[in-house]
Amino acid sequence: MRDFSNDHSALALNTATLGHNVEGHGAGWSPEQVIDACAEMGLGGIVFWRREIGNRAPQIGEHARKAGLKVAGLCRTPFVVGPLAPQPRQAMLDDFEASIDMAVGLGADVLTIVVGGVEPGTKGLRESLGRVAETVARMATVAASRHVRLALEPLHPVYGGDRSCLVTLKDANDLCDLIGHPAVGIAVDVYHVWWDTTLPQELKRAGKDRLLGYHLCDWLADTLDVLLDRGMMGDGVADLKAIRQAVEAAGYRGLCEVEIFSAQDWWKRPPREVLLTCIERFRTVC
């Protein structure tokens, strides 16, 4: 397992941690301000959300690279299925392609997919997962031609109804097997998978080639809001060391991306305090 106790060059910031992907939250820093602060503090990478980028993807990507940061990813495609997916289907496909374009513009080689919930009119996950497979297989060809990889992110089962019919790493592996395209992999976020005792075996099954991202935060024992009350690493009950050990045992050596949605706590603090805390926790408890 890599030793991070005196080195946080493998730490990446997902800008959600500063509230920047939700209207009305965070300090309102521009992407450039965030990039400069991360670079100054010695982080290794950054991950943006589409709403922050507008039509400035090439400039922002360039600014990050000049500052010494890897643009490690872009959040995210539209929901592919479920009650929150864009309608009609062509609009969803167009938006999916636009998200690939933006990743290309930024120079991000990974685009995250949050697949969306249960298709209206159906029951259970199976049918929705089948439709996800169809769409992702189709878009994988587009992504591959532009040198972008697609990372399926299983979300916590609490989101199974509306946001993600993909709720376990096992199902993500099954979906990857079904799609069978080298441009499609998986992003693993401790918030979504910390409770899963099959994690080590499913990480091993995913392996180095399929693991495209590893996301950090913590699950607070007394979570007040499943969307916007994530914990800072060390403040919750996830066994972060054990999970990273399993992730690395599976071959992952990439950046570790801190992604904390925290409307009532971390998003109200000064960004520099948040970043310094992330660094300290990354070195000590992750």
Add this chain to the structure above:
Amino acid sequence: MRDFSNDHSALALNTATLGHNVEGHGAGWSPEQVIDACAEMGLGGIVFWRREIGNRAPQIGEHARKAGLKVAGLCRTPFVVGPLAPQPRQAMLDDFEASIDMAVGLGADVLTIVVGGVEPGTKGLRESLGRVAETVARMATVAASRHVRLALEPLHPVYGGDRSCLVTLKDANDLCDLIGHPAVGIAVDVYHVWWDTTLPQELKRAGKDRLLGYHLCDWLADTLDVLLDRGMMGDGVADLKAIRQAVEAAGYRGLCEVEIFSAQDWWKRPPREVLLTCIERFRTVC
């Protein structure tokens, strides 16, 4: 699969469905009023919560049996581990034994265990599950001597932090294997497991002897509160027919217990309307 389209004698009411286990909710009917209404409407069984019973367990159990209802279970033991477990440990063990006494008094042959969350000072589920195994093994001997069986209920992973370090049927099967006592089995609640694509195989693994209860409600796609916003069967995204098919393929032939926590909807309706709706939905969508 059993045909319930013209027969709801396999339907049991968990009194939580009428708000009766939470202070300030529901119509305030006495246990006897609930029993009489269920019997009049042709239900086959009833499951109580300890707070409704006080020191009247034998009378209430007798009333139910005279009315033709099976007392199918009692909710529940104290939390065994985690931040909400009674302290010190002896107080938890005493309360566990008191819950067995009450089940005996009621004539209920199944007592549900909600195991509690992650032990303070530990990370992840493993250590807490180990402590659960120790305590349940110890109490199984007491329960068996009094002809009560203990039903481990895996809760949805959203409760993993504070209410239940047992979050999947697989982990419940593993726990039963570890404990290895015939008085210990499992209760399966669709709210907690609907998202789990390994359900059919884990139900088969559990088998007839281990399956001590099957609970009905639904997962609303846009769940507002993970504790008190459960849906009526048919109003959500769980594939209730497929789940029951798998439950019965595993050999289960017992009662189906409707358990709906719904502070803003069903708990505000007249109990008779709620019961009639349960019956109609049981016959059509379960």
